Amino acid sequence: MSESNVKFKIKPWDGCPYCKELFGQPYREHIKLADIVATSTSCTRCWALVETLRRVTDVSNTVTTLVGSTWHNNTLHLGVISPGYTFETAPGYQIYIDDDRADNVAREDPVLGIPIMPRVIREMHHKPRPIEQTPERRLALAKQWLKDCLNAHDTCNADTLLYKWPYRVLDISDDTIVKLVPTTSPPPNASYVALSYCWGPTGNLCTLKENLKTHTEEGIVVSQLPPTIRDAIFVTKHLGQTFLWVDALCIIQDDDADKMAQIPLMADIYSGALLVLSAAASTTVLDGCPLSPRDKQPLPPQTFTLSYPPSSSAASDPQPSTTVTIVIEQMEHERCRALPGHWAHETFDQDPIDVLSPIERRAWTFQERFLSPRTLILGAGELSWLCGSAVCCECRAPGPDILNAAGERVFTQKYGIAQVSMSGRFGQLDIDRTYSYAWVEAVSAFAARRMGYFSDRVAAVEGVARAFQMRWPEVWKAEDYVFGCWVPLLSHLLLWQAVGEKVTEKVDRGLFPSWAWPSCGRGVDFISWIWYGVDPKLWAEVVDLRIEMNESGGFGTGRGTLTLSAPVFPARGEAFEYYNGEPGVMVKALDPKLDFVWSEPTLDDLDAPDAWKDVTHLVLLASYPYSTSQKFRPLCFGLLCLAPSSSGREKEFRRVGTVMTGRVKKDFLGADIDALFCPHNTVINLV
Numbered sequence: 001m002s003e004s005n006v007k008f009k010i011k012p013w014d015g016c017p018y019c020k021e022l023f024g025q026p027y028r029e030h031i032k033l034a035d036i037v038a039t040s041t042s043c044t045r046c047w048a049l050v051e052t053l054r055r056v057t058d059v060s061n062t063v064t065t066l067v068g069s070t071w072h073n074n075t076l077h078l079g080v081i082s083p084g085y086t087f088e089t090a091p092g093y094q095i096y097i098d099d100d101r102a103d104n105v106a107r108e109d110p111v112l113g114i115p116i117m118p119r120v121i122r123e124m125h126h127k128p129r130p131i132e133q134t135p136e137r138r139l140a141l142a143k144q145w146l147k148d149c150l151n152a153h154d155t156c157n158a159d160t161l162l163y164k165w166p167y168r169v170l171d172i173s174d175d176t177i178v179k180l181v182p183t184t185s186p187p188p189n190a191s192y193v194a195l196s197y198c199w200g201p202t203g204n205l206c207t208l209k210e211n212l213k214t215h216t217e218e219g220i221v222v223s224q225l226p227p228t229i230r231d232a233i234f235v236t237k238h239l240g241q242t243f244l245w246v247d248a249l250c251i252i253q254d255d256d257a258d259k260m261a262q263i264p265l266m267a268d269i270y271s272g273a274l275l276v277l278s279a280a281a282s283t284t285v286l287d288g289c290p291l292s293p294r295d296k297q298p299l300p301p302q303t304f305t306l307s308y309p310p311s312s313s314a315a316s317d318p319q320p321s322t323t324v325t326i327v328i329e330q331m332e333h334e335r336c337r338a339l340p341g342h343w344a345h346e347t348f349d350q351d352p353i354d355v356l357s358p359i360e361r362r363a364w365t366f367q368e369r370f371l372s373p374r375t376l377i378l379g380a381g382e383l384s385w386l387c388g389s390a391v392c393c394e395c396r397a398p399g400p401d402i403l404n405a406a407g408e409r410v411f412t413q414k415y416g417i418a419q420v421s422m423s424g425r426f427g428q429l430d431i432d433r434t435y436s437y438a439w440v441e442a443v444s445a446f447a448a449r450r451m452g453y454f455s456d457r458v459a460a461v462e463g464v465a466r467a468f469q470m471r472w473p474e475v476w477k478a479e480d481y482v483f484g485c486w487v488p489l490l491s492h493l494l495l496w497q498a499v500g501e502k503v504t505e506k507v508d509r510g511l512f513p514s515w516a517w518p519s520c521g522r523g524v525d526f527i528s529w530i531w532y533g534v535d536p537k538l539w540a541e542v543v544d545l546r547i548e549m550n551e552s553g554g555f556g557t558g559r560g561t562l563t564l565s566a567p568v569f570p571a572r573g574e575a576f577e578y579y580n581g582e583p584g585v586m587v588k589a590l591d592p593k594l595d596f597v598w599s600e601p602t603l604d605d606l607d608a609p610d611a612w613k614d615v616t617h618l619v620l621l622a623s624y625p626y627s628t629s630q631k632f633r634p635l636c637f638g639l640l641c642l643a644p645s646s647s648g649r650e651k652e653f654r655r656v657g658t659v660m661t662g663r664v665k666k667d668f669l670g671a672d673i674d675a676l677f678c679p680h681n682t683v684i685n686l687v
Contacts, residue, residue, distance in 0.1 A: 497527065603641075
């Protein structure tokens with residue numbers, strides 16, 4: 001048989017529409033498991049899938065659907081959505097053939113069509129290990145992770161910053177009573193553990209002005225503490241620690257002066273802790289954070305030998321063997337891959353939302369993990385560990401670290417500030433762009449999280465800002481930080497889009513200037529062309545900023561008038577119909593020379609869907625690409641939609657949304673673009 005015939009040989013499953021979809025685009029189609037079962041008599045790949053899946057699910061269920069694709073490391077990632085599950089919560093499985101032949105470079109078995117994991121990848125794959133049965137033995141592993149980090153992780157121990165202790169900590173050395181201890185003079189060489197948890201609406205025990213003396217002098221009976229705090233004490237003791245910081249008990253909750261003094265200390269409190277204990281699976285303080293039971297723990301991989309079916313082509317087309325070794329192992333679903341543990345060693349892009357852990361949806365807990373030098377996570381299924389040098393979990397032995405060219409540990413997700421690299425990450429880009437992108441990464445991960453009070457919008461990320469100031473004081477200066485933004489970098493930080501749902505039931509946009517990202521009360525995406533390798537041309541220049549902070553109403557709230565010099569031109573919103581009759585809205589420039597400047601707007605306020613009707617002007621912030629020496633075709637222009645401010649002052653506007661134009665169907669020189677936009681340069685005020 002010629003090489004070309006071998007290359008284009010028809011495969012047994014080529015005519016099967018069902019398994020073709022499962023091995024196609026990532027999670028695009030939902031296929032009924034019953035269809036796969038019905039096709040298994042004529043398609044060997046469907047037959048192999050059914051034989052594999054019957055080990056983890058009821059293949060006779062007619063409601064179950066499958067989604068999947070061949071992904072990283074040449075394995076089939078398959079979601080099994082059975083009754084009671086959704087796409088976001090259904091269990092996922094990784095399926096592959098384990099072939100010991102070193103010379104086998106085939107991507108899939110020629111008869112069954114199941115991917116073959118390359119030997120070099122398999123040797124790097126995390127090795128499974130059983131989870132211990134008793135809490136004491138499980139926490140002994142966590143204690144070993146802590147010991148290894150303290151003794152062997154140069155990166156984690158290289159931080160020479162001196163952090164202030166919290167005003168108070170809990171002394172948990174007694175088995176029945178815990179006492180609130182002032183820390184004006186911490187014991188020599190002492191350390192403390194900080195707790196990160198979800199309060200919930202009711203049930204938390206707080207230190208108040210009226211019980212401060214009791215908590216300090218007489219202490220608190222352990223049995224009277226909420227379950228999550230009791231369990232945190234149990235874990236902290238097994239780690240060999242004496243002091244625990246819990247916000248509800250260590251901050252006087254009805255003392256505004258005490259709260260306002262300690263909010264700026266969050267960077268010190270969480271970065272200065274020996275360890276942060278994350279009650280990740282607990283929705284409220286009443287849930288507790290017990291170690292997960294067996295039915296919640298990750299399942300070990302199942303390995304079995306599968307013989308080719310008698311009807312397969314194996315008989316007519318002899319193979320080296322008529323059996324294969326198939327591995328099926330449970331994984332976090334695609335939407336849960338940021339959960340530290342199984343997938344923390346992967347290096348491809350991952351969704352930053354972990355729907356299994358309630359703590360990852362709360363705003364205040366973001367900085368608690370981000371600032372921590374080390375985090376022990378009590379998850380829905382197992383213990384996990386994060387530090388600046390390693391990620392670990394109970395069910396898998398550590399795999400080899402993946403390093404970049406600079407010798408730094410590769411972390412796809414930026415779990416913490418210790419993993420934010422300012423040196424090798426952005427290579428050829430200018431330093432301002434590097435720093436601004438480092439900040440927007442943190443803000444983008446934080447902004448969509450839920451909070452109880454909208455007035456906390458900036459307060460909940462204050463610790464992250466302080467940590468940036470402490471680590472890189474030559475760039476991040478306290479006097480430059482306002483409303484969640486850095487004034488010297490505003491030209492990079494103004495172009496954001498509001499995404500998702502509101503973070504609180506009530507959003508008071510007047511607490512922040514309209515141009516600052518906290519004002520929208522939703523998640524935000526900062527528009528960046530950074531991964532294209534070329535910076536955009538920035539058209540807006542910050543001329544002045546006048547601020548007036550609120551003395552009451554929330555930490556970090558206030559008014560800010562931003563003076564910009566940029567191309568500003570009249571525009572209006574128009575309603576139209578798409579080709580299918582669906583209604584749409586566009587905002588377009590009125591200057592006929594700028595007929596390419598139009599697009600559907602992204603509005604900032606979910607409660608004002610008709611805000612496009614108020615748009616009177618557009619301000620150009622950035623364009624990509626831009627070349628002075630050769631012709632180019634602009635891919636995109638980023639603009640803000642402006643409406644007159646309520647003051648009625650001339651050239652004073654409020655922001656109502658953004659416009660990102662589509663690709664322009666015309667070639668330009670830089671001089672051509674300048675001639676179109678520069679005559680519109682205007683100084684305006686944004687409020």
